[in-house]
Amino acid sequence: MTGLLKKILIIVVLLFTTLALYLNFILMPEYQGLKTGVSNYIIQSALRDTGSLNLITAVLYDYRAFDSLGESTVIFGAVSGIVLILSRKMLxxxxxxxxxxxxxxxxxxxxxxxxxxxxxxxxxxxxxGGGFQGGVILAAISIIFSIVYGSAFDYRRYSPQKKTILETGGALTFLTIGLAGLFFEGAFLHNLNFLTAEPGTLLSAGSIPYINIGVGFKVGAGLAIIFYSMIQKTFEEDY
Known part of the structure; x- marks a missing residue:
């Protein structure tokens, strides 16, 4: 592709992006503030609806679980981008x-x-807490291992391939639970009410604990992959 074609392609992409953002803003409904009563409903009904004592978790993985699924894909995008861009510029x-x-x-x-x-x-x-926070803690273990024991230690025991499998497994767990909600409850990512137990117990919030597990492993493995993509692995003693 010639330099002129690249410039034209960039301009076209920028124009389409600008148009999409403009349409997004003009079609956005008027902000109603606190008049909608959504916050009051969640405060009063979240425990009954989801079985979760943590209202933030109830919002993230039940009321707006589809948004959380989209946010989880950001990790995948970040991993892919960093691997592609920084793989030749390692520290x-x-x-x-x-x-x-x-x-x-x-x-x-x-x-x-x-x-x-x-x-x-x-x-x-x-x-x-939850999957995102716990996943960051798990990722810290891999990062600390690379720093304290050296890159060879982490590479031999927790290779990028194994981390990729964990990240993929976490994403598939999230999607599988979403499909289970569609099959059993009639809506994608609907909370699985038949898994709800007495509030306060470990498995008391339907499918939410299982989503947390999937997100935790996805985030932990994804952040570890990002870190490992930014360090040098070409020392002879690493292999």
Whole structure:
């Protein structure tokens, strides 16, 4: 493709984007503020509708679960973009890691970090937290391993291929639960009411805990892949 064609293509894309944004704004309904009563309904009815004690989680994974699914795809887009753009501009990272004391200390505290991340994911419908927050904590483990033990350690034990499988599995979990809502409840991503138990118990919010698990692994693996795409893996001792 010649330089002129590239410029024309860029201009066309910019024009279509500008037109789409303009139409989006002029077709947007007038803002009603708090007059709609949505917030009052959620405060009064979320526990009854979803079984979730955490109203934020009820909104994210029930009332507006479709939006959350779209937000989850942003991680996929970020991973793809960074891998494509930065794969040839990696930052040098030593594969030897840090001192023996730091390595042993991390080995002791890592299980507790992982346990806390899993707790935040699995209890997102009961207390502050959820899949996004817990996923970030899990991603931090992989990132810390690369820094403390060296890039070779993380690459051999938690390769990008394994992380990609985890991220894909998390996304498929989200989509599968959405299809289950369509099949059993008549609406895509509808909360699975037959899974709802007594409020306050671990599996008490229908499909919300399972969505949290899927999102947690997707976010955790996705952020770990982003980090690993930005570091150097070409040292001979890495292989």
């Amino acid at each position: 040098p990272v030593s594969s030897k890691g840090l001192s023996f004391i730091v390595k042993r200390t991390l080995g002791i505290i890592t299980p507790f970090i992982g346990l806390f991340g899993l707790y935040v994911i699995s209890h997102g419908h009961l207390s502050p």
